[in-house]
Amino acid sequence: MYKAFQDVISNVSATVLKHEASLGRPVIGVMPAYFPMELIDAAGGYPVQLWGNNLPIHHADAHLQGYCCSVARSMMELELRGSAKMVKAYAFTTLCDTLVNLREIYNRTFTKPDVVLSMPMTRTMEARRTYLKDGLKSVASGLESITGQKITDESLADAAACHGRTRELQRELYQIRRDKPGLIKNRDFYSVIKAGFFLPRAVYNEMLSELIQKLAPLEAPEGKRVSVVVSGLVFDPIDVFDIFDELGMDVVDDDFANGWRTVSKDTLQTSNLVEGVARYLYEAAPCCCLYNADNDRHDYLVEKVRSAKADGVLFWYINFCEPDAFDAPLLKARMKEEGIPNSSIDIDLTTTNLDAVKTRINAFAEILEG
Amino acid sequence: MTKFRTVSKMKEIMTNYYVEAKTTKEKPIAWITSGAPVEFLYAMDVIPIYPENHAAMCASAHQAMDVIDAAEAAGYSQDICSYARTDFGSAMTKGGPVGGLPEPDFLLCSTNICKTVIKWYETIARVKKVPLFVVDTPFLHEGLTQGLIDYSIQQFKDLERFLADFTKRPFDKDRYQNVLEMANESTDLWMSILRLGKTIPTPINAMDAFIHMAPIVTLRGTQECVDYYKELLVEVEERVEQGEASIPNEKYRVLWDNLPIWFRLSRLGKFFTEQQCAITAATYTNSWGGMVKGKWESDDIYEMMAASYLYNYINLGFKERIEYLAKLIEENSLTGFIMHSNRSCKPYSVGMYRLQEEVSALTGKPGIVIEADQNDSRAYSDAQVETRLEAFFESMDPVVTA
Numbered sequence: 118m119y120k121a122f123q124d125v126i127s128n129v130s131a132t133v134l135k136h137e138a139s140l141g142r143p144v145i146g147v148m149p150a151y152f153p154m155e156l157i158d159a160a161g162g163y164p165v166q167l168w169g170n171n172l173p174i175h176h177a178d179a180h181l182q183g184y185c186c187s188v189a190r191s192m193m194e195l196e197l198r199g200s201a202k203m204v205k206a207y208a209f210t211t212l213c214d215t216l217v218n219l220r221e222i223y224n225r226t227f228t229k230p231d232v233v234l235s236m237p238m239t240r241t242m243e244a245r246r247t248y249l250k251d252g253l254k255s256v257a258s259g260l261e262s263i264t265g266q267k268i269t270d271e272s273l274a275d276a277a278a279c280h281g282r283t284r285e286l287q288r289e290l291y292q293i294r295r296d297k298p299g300l301i302k303n304r305d306f307y308s309v310i311k312a313g314f315f316l317p318r319a320v321y322n323e324m325l326s327e328l329i330q331k332l333a334p335l336e337a338p339e340g341k342r343v344s345v346v347v348s349g350l351v352f353d354p355i356d357v358f359d360i361f362d363e364l365g366m367d368v369v370d371d372d373f374a375n376g377w378r379t380v381s382k383d384t385l386q387t388s389n390l391v392e393g394v395a396r397y398l399y400e401a402a403p404c405c406c407l408y409n410a411d412n413d414r415h416d417y418l419v420e421k422v423r424s425a426k427a428d429g430v431l432f433w434y435i436n437f438c439e440p441d442a443f444d445a446p447l448l449k450a451r452m453k454e455e456g457i458p459n460s461s462i463d464i465d466l467t468t469t470n471l472d473a474v475k476t477r478i479n480a481f482a483e484i485l486e487g
Numbered sequence: 488m489t490k491f492r493t494v495s496k497m498k499e500i501m502t503n504y505y506v507e508a509k510t511t512k513e514k515p516i517a518w519i520t521s522g523a524p525v526e527f528l529y530a531m532d533v534i535p536i537y538p539e540n541h542a543a544m545c546a547s548a549h550q551a552m553d554v555i556d557a558a559e560a561a562g563y564s565q566d567i568c569s570y571a572r573t574d575f576g577s578a579m580t581k582g583g584p585v586g587g588l589p590e591p592d593f594l595l596c597s598t599n600i601c602k603t604v605i606k607w608y609e610t611i612a613r614v615k616k617v618p619l620f621v622v623d624t625p626f627l628h629e630g631l632t633q634g635l636i637d638y639s640i641q642q643f644k645d646l647e648r649f650l651a652d653f654t655k656r657p658f659d660k661d662r663y664q665n666v667l668e669m670a671n672e673s674t675d676l677w678m679s680i681l682r683l684g685k686t687i688p689t690p691i692n693a694m695d696a697f698i699h700m701a702p703i704v705t706l707r708g709t710q711e712c713v714d715y716y717k718e719l720l721v722e723v724e725e726r727v728e729q730g731e732a733s734i735p736n737e738k739y740r741v742l743w744d745n746l747p748i749w750f751r752l753s754r755l756g757k758f759f760t761e762q763q764c765a766i767t768a769a770t771y772t773n774s775w776g777g778m779v780k781g782k783w784e785s786d787d788i789y790e791m792m793a794a795s796y797l798y799n800y801i802n803l804g805f806k807e808r809i810e811y812l813a814k815l816i817e818e819n820s821l822t823g824f825i826m827h828s829n830r831s832c833k834p835y836s837v838g839m840y841r842l843q844e845e846v847s848a849l850t851g852k853p854g855i856v857i858e859a860d861q862n863d864s865r866a867y868s869d870a871q872v873e874t875r876l877e878a879f880f881e882s883m884d885p886v887v888t889a
Contacts, residue, residue, distance in 0.1 A: 214601050217602070217628075219837065226841060237623055238598060240621065241642045244642045247634065436566065439606065443563075443603075443610055447610060447614070
């Protein structure tokens with residue numbers, strides 16, 4: 118049932134090349150996080166999401182210090198070793214200090230064009246609109262010059278419907294996982310989500326619909342297993358999910374930037390794009406990288422754990438991620454106050470030996486089992 | 488370090504400032520980032536307190552590591568900015584040279600120095616249960632634009648409303664105008680002082696300026712600040728007239744990029760003196776010098792203020808950074824440049840290897856990157872840094888005197 122998705126993530130280059138050829142659209146590499154990919158599709162591009170990879174770092178050391186996260190370092194490695202040739206241009210957002218500067222490094226080091234969506238971090242609503250209006254105009258014209266095609270009302274509405282459908286289907290999948298814990302193996306679930314980073318929307322939507330139909334009549338396995346919510350920026354290395362599977366634990370929901378924080382976003386409203394993008398960025402699940410005091414991460418995570426009936430929360434920390442590291446102590450303290458057990462793993466995307474992580478997760482599972 | 492008469496005056500005004508902040512019963516206290524528009528606070532009689540300045544003080548006094556340990560014990564990762572860890576730890580233990588900071592009534596942070604300050608201040612807001620006002624001054628990937636200016640001004644006006652609500656009186660526009668004039672006068676004086684650094688031999692080097700920058704950061708917009716820099720300017724001018732060098736037998740003149748290594752200021756000061764190398768210019772000290780001059784023209788004071796808070800060195804795209812570094816090297820007759828790859832400051836440091844390469848190619852001057860940290864001494868090795876610097880000194884051609 119999951120083989121097609123697994124094939125995509127174990128053959129990313131071949132997959133992207135195949136679809137690039139059939140679509141005849143330039144591949145736009147989408148950097149973390151929250152770039153509204155509807156705009157890329159509307160301009161006739163083929164958005165492919167880059168959330169880092171597990172390449173050993175050789176070349177990137179000459180450009181990025183060891184204190185930059187493995188997301189940034191592995192993406193730079195990919196480009197430097199010539200493995201990102203199919204990517205014709207990049208789409209950045211101003212997610213964190215490292216990514217802001219990474220765009221500048223790319224700009225000086227490589228010749229590929231790019232667009233940057235600068236995300237306003239203000240509670241002054243009028244200012245937020247002013248800024249997004251300006252920013253979206255420049256992103257749109259940048260994309261149009263990369264693809265050579267104009268974004269029209271129609272192409273934007275179509276792209277919004279298609280991407281909106283993806284997230285709707287993914288939300289259905291999340292719901293199935295909540296309702297029937299254990300039905301989808303942890304690794305399979307994230308293989309399905311990850312495949313979506315690389316596939317054209319129409320292809321992915323069809324695969325998702327088919328999967329959901331197949332899953333609908335199936336029941337969850339009998340018996341109570343340990344269930345957790347997992348919180349972090351990026352759900353890689355994906356091999357970590359094998360550990361949960363081996364230990365008989367169910368991830369029943371998540372709070373990943375490339376998981377639920379993105380999946381939770383409603384269909385982009387295109388009739389008023391500025392308002393639409395503002396809502397897209399700030400009204401969905403909160404993120405440590407998006408300042409929005411009106412959307413509290415603490416309450417949100419407590420509510421998520423309760424409603425998912427999870428036994429605890431595992432924080433999945435990608436080393437050197439400052440936004441995540443700043444939030445962790447108080448978020449953990451709040452979990453404790455609420456009587457929600459929690460633990461954490463520290464990891465790099467490039468980590469290959471997962472023994473320490475396994476020991477940690479195992480210990481947490483034992484605590485949760487009581 | 489060069490001996491300046493005015494140092495005692497600086498100590499006096501900085502002490503007065505902390506004493507007033509710690510004893511005031513009437514004035515509200517705001518914790519504020521070094522790049523935030525403090526003029527609005529002074530206009531409303533709010534005392535600004537700078538956790539960054541305080542963290543630097545803790546490190547210079549070799550008291551940072553104790554409080555950093557406390558923050559880490561409370562769960563704050565070594566991956567986060569060491570200024571933030573210093574201040575979190577100091578707030579927990581009341582450690583540091585001033586026994587902790589006076590409690591804030593609200594917080595003001597601006598993103599022109601990093602996005603990290605949002606996380607830092609969000610954390611303080613939660614712990615202290617006080618409001619946070621963020622003035623977002625986005626990174627200038629493509630230089631200044633009218634859109635960015637308008638965005639900032641709208642937030643300034645909102646800040647005025649916030650302050651009026653908080654203090655329960657209308658925003659004082661006349662006082663604001665007056666504060667702004669004093670702030671501009673201070674930054675002009677500060678830049679005049681720094682520009683005298685270009686004299687050969689240099690009368691004031693960056694190791695001195697790192698010490699003397701405390702008032703321009705914390706008291707910008709007050710008469711004390713203006714008076715202080717007037718005096719310092721006179722003193723530096725006298726040194727120029729008398730040909731007094733800050734480093735005897737000046738042989739090399741270099742630029743320092745990034746924050747100082749606060750906990751090694753005195754050892755590095757001696758080291759540079761022994762090596763006959765004057766740090767003649769620093770991007771960090773220049774950051775409080777109205778870099779925006781000539782980059783934006785307008786009669787509107789809000790526009791100029793927006794432009795100057797946006798046009799901050801580490802808020803600039805690399806093209807502009809490279810041009811600026813090359814200009815400083817040229818104008819100050821430098822023989823090379825040193826870049827501090829600062830584990831705690833990603834906006835300043837990420838991309839530094841590329842910048843070093845390009846600036847060297849453009850100016851023909853050697854540059855070196857050293858790995859360190861502004862406050863965390865565990866990320867620093869005397870032997871490694873000094874050996875690298877010695878090799879770097881050997882690669883430079885000595886300064887040509889007229």
